Amino acid sequence: MAPSGSRHSAGKFMDLKLAGKVAAVTGASRGLGFAIARSLAEEGAKLAVCARDAAGLEVAAESLRNAGAEVVAVPVDVASPSGATTFVEAAAERFGALHVLVNNVGGNRRGRFEETTDEDWLDVIQLNVLSGLRACRAAVPLMREAGGGSIVFVSSVFGREKGGPGLSIYNATKSALISAAGIMALELAPEGIRVNCVAPGSIRFEGGSWDKRVKADPEGMKAFVAVNLPLGRFGRAREVGDVVAFLASERASLITGACIAVDGAQGKSLV
Ligand SMILES: NC(=O)c1ccc[n+]([C@@H]2O[C@H](COP(=O)([O-])OP(=O)(O)OC[C@H]3O[C@@H](n4cnc5c(N)ncnc54)[C@H](OP(=O)(O)O)[C@@H]3O)[C@@H](O)[C@H]2O)c1
Incomplete structure (x- = not known):
């Protein structure tokens, strides 16, 4: 049964049939990861969430619990060799199963290619x-x-197309996710396991990277929006969360091996 806070408890909305499903979301203490976890929670999923900072993660987990979800919070660094495995195992141990995995954690190291080191790349x-x-x-x-x-990977508009100078590491790693997810989708389709990516455009949320840039350079960012964002605004984290919740659900049963742009037409790729 859906928790009382779920959006379809009144029976008026499309049921994603996520109630009672177990979803694990990496990097869910803030930003896109938190919004994804919240969208899944509102659809009735049980949540495993992780981040490195235990205190911040607990605040996020409590907020999801207040929305009616059962939540296990696992403070772990998924970039460490055993971190991601520890997280997934903790989710399964707590809830006895796993139906949805959202690989949201990601970051950037900006710099002209010639100045990047093996260490940066690794x-x-x-x-x-x-x-x-x-x-x-x-x-x-x-x-x-x-x-x-x-399974949903959070890639980027800059995994689908060239992001610009200084972004070689980010671009290459985000493209790698789209590529790997496509092959995983082929391999796992016979077993009913779907694998997709979302490619968000520039998403602004309190304390996030775009928010910091807007506060540091309001005029420059106004110009950025005018040139790059056809909707005339940044994306919102919830707009990504809701797409991921749909992809996670069986309502998206024919979607696998896809990369869905969630960018308000910021991207210019034809594929
Ligand atoms: N924001 C955008 O405009 C945008 C656009 C396109 C794609 N994306 C992609 O969307 C994803 C989320 O972006 P965001 O802007 O929401 O990021 P963010 O604000 O930096 O949040 C990252 C989240 O991941 C956690 N985290 C970071 N490193 C971790 C690690 N090693 N192990 C476990 N947890 C970790 C953080 O918590 P702790 O610091 O406590 O670990 C936090 O909860 C990334 O993959 C990013 O590339 C973002």
Whole structure:
């Protein structure tokens, strides 16, 4: 049964049939990860959430509990060799199953390519790519046991197309997710496990990277919005969360191997 706070408790809305499903979201103490967890919670899913900072994570978990969700909060660094596996195992241990995995954690190290070092590349590959792949290796047997599942990677508009100078590491790692997810989708389709990406555009939320840039340079950012964001505004974290919740649900049963742009037409890619 959906928790009392769920959006479809009055029976008026499309039922994503996520009630009672177990979803694990990495990097869910703030920003996109928190919004994704909140959208899933509002649809009745049980949540496992992680982040490195235990105190911040607990605040986020409490807010999800207040929305009616059962939540386990796992303070862990998913960029460490065993972190992602620890997280997925903790989710399964708490709830006895796993149906949905959202690999949201990711970051950037900006710099002209010539100035980037192997260490820069390796650090971001651990954070943006290996964290999610390791989580998938732990999650797939659990999803197989559950009779199917849904994996969503949070890529970026700059994984689908060139982001610009200084973004070689970010661009390459976000493209790698789209590529790997496509092959995983082929391999796992016979077992009812779908694998997709979302590619958000520039999303602004309190304390996030775009919010900081707007506060530091309001005029420059006004110009950025005018040139790059056809809707005339930044995206909102909830707008990404809701798309991920849909992809996580069986209502998206024919969508696998896809990368869904959630960017208000910021991206210019034809595919
Ligand atoms: N914001 C945008 O405009 C935008 C656009 C396109 C794509 N994206 C992608 O969306 C994802 C989320 O972005 P965001 O802007 O919401 O990020 P954010 O504000 O930096 O939040 C990141 C979240 O992940 C956690 N985290 C970071 N490193 C971690 C680690 N090693 N292990 C466990 N948790 C970790 C953080 O908590 P702790 O610090 O406590 O660990 C926090 O909860 C990223 O993959 C990003 O590339 C964002």
